[in-house]
Structure formats: C-alpha cells, structure tokens
Amino acid sequence: MQACLFYLFAALTLLCGVLVIANPFTRNPVTSAMFLVLTIVSLAGLFVLLHAFFLAAVQILVYAGAVMVLFLFVIMLLDLKEEERRKIKAGAGVLGLAAAGGIALLMIAVIRQSNAGVGLKPASAEGSTLDLGKRLFTDYALPFELISLVLLVAMIGTVLLSKKDLK
Amino acid sequence: MDPSKSQLMQYVPVLMLAVVAVLFSAGTLAASSLLGKRARRSAVKDTAYECGMLPVGEGNTRLSIKFYLVAMLFILFDIEVVFLYPWAVNFKGMIREQPGLIFGSMAGFMVVLFIGYIYALKKGAFDWKQ
Numbered sequence: 001m002q003a004c005l006f007y008l009f010a011a012l013t014l015l016c017g018v019l020v021i022a023n024p025f026t027r028n029p030v031t032s033a034m035f036l037v038l039t040i041v042s043l044a045g046l047f048v049l050l051h052a053f054f055l056a057a058v059q060i061l062v063y064a065g066a067v068m069v070l071f072l073f074v075i076m077l078l079d080l081k082e083e084e085r086r087k088i089k090a091g092a093g094v095l096g097l098a099a100a101g102g103i104a105l106l107m108i109a110v111i112r113q114s115n116a117g118v119g120l121k122p123a124s125a126e127g128s129t130l131d132l133g134k135r136l137f138t139d140y141a142l143p144f145e146l147i148s149l150v151l152l153v154a155m156i157g158t159v160l161l162s163k164k165d166l167k
Numbered sequence: 168m169d170p171s172k173s174q175l176m177q178y179v180p181v182l183m184l185a186v187v188a189v190l191f192s193a194g195t196l197a198a199s200s201l202l203g204k205r206a207r208r209s210a211v212k213d214t215a216y217e218c219g220m221l222p223v224g225e226g227n228t229r230l231s232i233k234f235y236l237v238a239m240l241f242i243l244f245d246i247e248v249v250f251l252y253p254w255a256v257n258f259k260g261m262i263r264e265q266p267g268l269i270f271g272s273m274a275g276f277m278v279v280l281f282i283g284y285i286y287a288l289k290k291g292a293f294d295w296k297q
C-alpha cells in the first residue's frame with residue numbers, strides 16, 4: 001500500500017513538474033503555476049510517506065499557500081501576451097536541454113556517491129516535530145539564527161525595491 | 168500495531184479527501200459533457216447574458232507592485248511563524264534543561280525580524296494609499 005502510494009506520488013510529482021515547464025497544450029503561465037501547486041502537493045504526499053509530517057504540513061502551508069500566491073502576483077505583474085508570443089529558438093532549446101542534462105548527471109553522480117539514506121531508519125514514530133525542533137534549537141541554533149538574517153535581508157530588499165520611487 | 172504505521176494511518180482521511188475531491192471534480196465535468204446538449208455557439212450567444220459589461224480588451228490587467236510587496240512580506244512572516252511551531256512543541260520539554268537556549272534562540276530570531284518589521288513599517292510598506 002505504502003509502496004503503491006510512493007510510486008503514485010513520485011509519478012505525479014515528475015509528471016506535473018514536466019507539465020510546469022513543457023506543457024504541450026498551453027503556454028499560459030497561470031496553468032504552469034497550477035501544475036507547480038500539484039507538484040508541491042504531491043511532494044508533500046511523499047514527505048508524509050517518509051514520516052516527515054511537519055515538513056509535509058509546512059510544504060503545503062508555505063509553498064502551496066504563500067509562495068504560490070507570490071508567483072501568481074508576479075505573473076500578473078508581467079505582460080503575459082508578450083510572453084506567449086515569444087518563440088523559443090532552436091539553438092537556445094538545444095543548449096538548455098544540454099545544460100539541464102548536465103546538471104541532472106551531476107546531481108545523480110553526487111547522490112550516488114554520497115550514500116544518502118544508507119542505514120537510515122525512518123524518524124522515530126512519535127513526534128517528528130519534537131525531534132526536529134530539538135535538533136533545531138540545540139545543534140543547529142546558529143543556522144537557525146542566521147535564517148532570521150536571511151529573512152531580514154529579503155524583507156529590506158523587497159521594501160527597498162518596490163518603494164524606490166517614493167522619496 | 169506498529170506506532171509508525173498508526174501515525175501514517177492518521178493521514179488516510181486526508182488521502183480519502185483528495186480522492187473524493189478529484190473524483191467529484193472529474194465526475195461533474197464528465198457528467199456535464201456526457202449529459203448536456205452541445206450548444207450551437209455564435210458570436211451573439213457568447214456575449215454576456217442580460218447584464219454585465221461586454222468583454223473588451225485584455226483579459227488580464229497588470230497589477231500594481233503593491234500586491235507583490237504585501238505578498239512578499241506575508242511569506243517572510245509566514246516562514247517566521249513556521250519556526251514557531253517546533254519551538255512551541257519543544258518549549259515545555261526544554262525550558263527545564265536548557266532555558267537559556269530555548270528562550271534565547273527564539274528571542275534572537277524574533278528581535279532580528281522585529282527590526283525588519285519596524286523598517287517596513289517606517290518605510291510605509293503597510294500603507295496601501297501611498
């Protein structure tokens with residue numbers, strides 16, 4: 001049952017991910033954004049199967065909720081008609097495919113070398129949020145503090161960029 | 168029963184909800200295309216019925232940059248709140264053993280973000296009319 005669901009969610013993730021960037025039926029960016037939502041939700045399904053319940057909830061809350069709203073706003077800030085008219089040049093397509101293939105090969109090689117997941121057991125059955133928080137606030141307290149700086153930089157950057165014309 | 172299994176079982180209703188949602192939307196679409204009669208479409212029939220403005224011009228108008236600012240600030244504070252969940256879950260257990268760590272880490276986190284909040288407030292980022 002779990003293996004079935006894993007393959008279902010994995011296939012959905014891959015299929016929707018391809019449809020985000022290469023939808024044969026439409027080049028509407030809003031359609032791509034909706035497929036990105038589906039990709040994110042099926043990734044959340046994979047997280048649940050890996051017993052990462054907190055990550056799954058955050059994936060839905062932050063990515064499918066907040067980040068997608070931002071994407072849609074950005075899409076609506078652009079001139080869509082101009083984007084839809086734009087033709088993809090053959091040379092650019094070939095180069096893009098080559099670059100994507102190279103990155104994919106590199107990632108596969110790195111993942112195979114790193115022995116990721118070998119000897120790992122699924123997170124302890126009860127309260128993975130508890131374990132995650134414990135690690136976050138003890139071993140990883142410094143990275144946690146640095147996250148606040150990253151968020152601060154993003155906040156200041158956004159305000160600076162979009163309020164530039166005023167005073 | 169294996170406890171890890173039982174926690175996964177709690178998500179079965181979520182899965183059922185997803186299946187029902189997909190089946191319902193696909194079912195209504197299929198039913199309306201199977202049962203409904205194909206209408207003969209013409210330019211006159213496709214106009215807005217009885218009331219409403221005639222659709223003229225671009226369908227998608229470009230939004231003001233202000234929406235982007237609000238959405239971005241929303242995400243940033245959303246991420247801040249996300250870190251509060253594991254903190255709140257751990258607070259009771261850790262306050263006895265490492266009170267400085269559990270309290271100080273979140274206090275530092277909040278102070279930095281509060282600086283950002285004050286900055287956005289002073290710059291008028293929450294002021295819609297500006």
